[in-house]
Amino acid sequence: MMLEMDSLSKSFGGLMAINHLDLDVYKGEILGFIGPNGSGKTTLFNLISGLLKPDSGKIKLNGIDITPLSSHKICQMGIARTFQLTKPFAQMTSLENVMVGKAFGCTPTWSMREAKEEAEKILRFIGLGEKSMWRASALGVVDRKKLETARALATKPKLLLLDEMMAGLTPTEVEEAMVLVKKIRDSGITLIVVEHVMEAILGISDRVVAINAGEKIAEGAPQDVVRERKVIEAYLGEEA
Numbered sequence: 534m535m536l537e538m539d540s541l542s543k544s545f546g547g548l549m550a551i552n553h554l555d556l557d558v559y560k561g562e563i564l565g566f567i568g569p570n571g572s573g574k575t576t577l578f579n580l581i582s583g584l585l586k587p588d589s590g591k592i593k594l595n596g597i598d599i600t601p602l603s604s605h606k607i608c609q610m611g612i613a614r615t616f617q618l619t620k621p622f623a624q625m626t627s628l629e630n631v632m633v634g635k636a637f638g639c640t641p642t643w644s645m646r647e648a649k650e651e652a653e654k655i656l657r658f659i660g661l662g663e664k665s666m667w668r669a670s671a672l673g674v675v676d677r678k679k680l681e682t683a684r685a686l687a688t689k690p691k692l693l694l695l696d697e698m699m700a701g702l703t704p705t706e707v708e709e710a711m712v713l714v715k716k717i718r719d720s721g722i723t724l725i726v727v728e729h730v731m732e733a734i735l736g737i738s739d740r741v742v743a744i745n746a747g748e749k750i751a752e753g754a755p756q757d758v759v760r761e762r763k764v765i766e767a768y769l770g771e772e773a
Contacts, residue, residue, distance in 0.1 A: 534596075535560040535723055536581070536692060541590035543576055543747075550576040551587070552747035558692070558725060563718050565738030565755060566727045569767050573747040574727045575617065578694050581725075582614045583607040594692070611639055611691035615698060619677040621669035627680055628652050628665040631687045638688025652687060658720075659683040659713065675706055679713075686717070693717065695726045699733050711737050731759060743767070 583604035631652035
């Protein structure tokens with residue numbers, strides 16, 4: 534067991550975003566995480582990464598309680614994430630953006646040479662090697678998403694949280710992104726993937742968890758979860 538969430542809850546005013554959620558993540562898997570808009574998916578990522586603190590419950594990484602830790606401490610322990618809306622350092626190059634990740638992750642370095650070499654390696658891995666000297670502001674949507682992922686990989690995570698990496702991509706671009714996600718897993722990184730593109734979730738996930746209104750409504754093999762009545766109703770309404 535890599536990550537354990539025990540009775541995790543988070544509310545905003547009278548709105549319960551995460552409601553006594555229990556969830557386990559196993560080392561080496563790709564866990565797909567689905568649910569309609571407003572179901573609590575991004576809130577959960579914010580809780581895991583330390584941007585938000587739960588009202589109750591605990592989060593453990595490899596048996597260590599990380600619930601009270603700051604986001605940068607959690608990053609240094611091996612959890613990195615991407616965001617739906619990419620926000621690179623626009624006037625810096627792709628290479629410089631990734632070097633920032635190297636400076637503040639699990640194995641931070643003050644050596645510019647080491648950071649540069651590692652960043653170049655990651656950019657080649659992610660498919661941006663030829664654009665390493667481009668300013669981030671000059672990159673298109675697809676490449677910005679790749680850069681966001683590269684910057685997260687530079688922190689040397691054990692667990693990577695991908696938040697709608699494939700939103701807005703063409704079918705061909707989705708296929709390429711699916712290959713990249715599997716490639717990241719094969720490099721030894723465990724992933725939790727939040728995604729609305731069902732083709733991608735079915736194609737990459739070892740296991741899928743569905744939530745609605747902050748509660749887990751289904752868990753299991755991808756093909757089984759998407760056929761669950763509660764999941765269909767959550768997306769399409771009871772009449773479906």
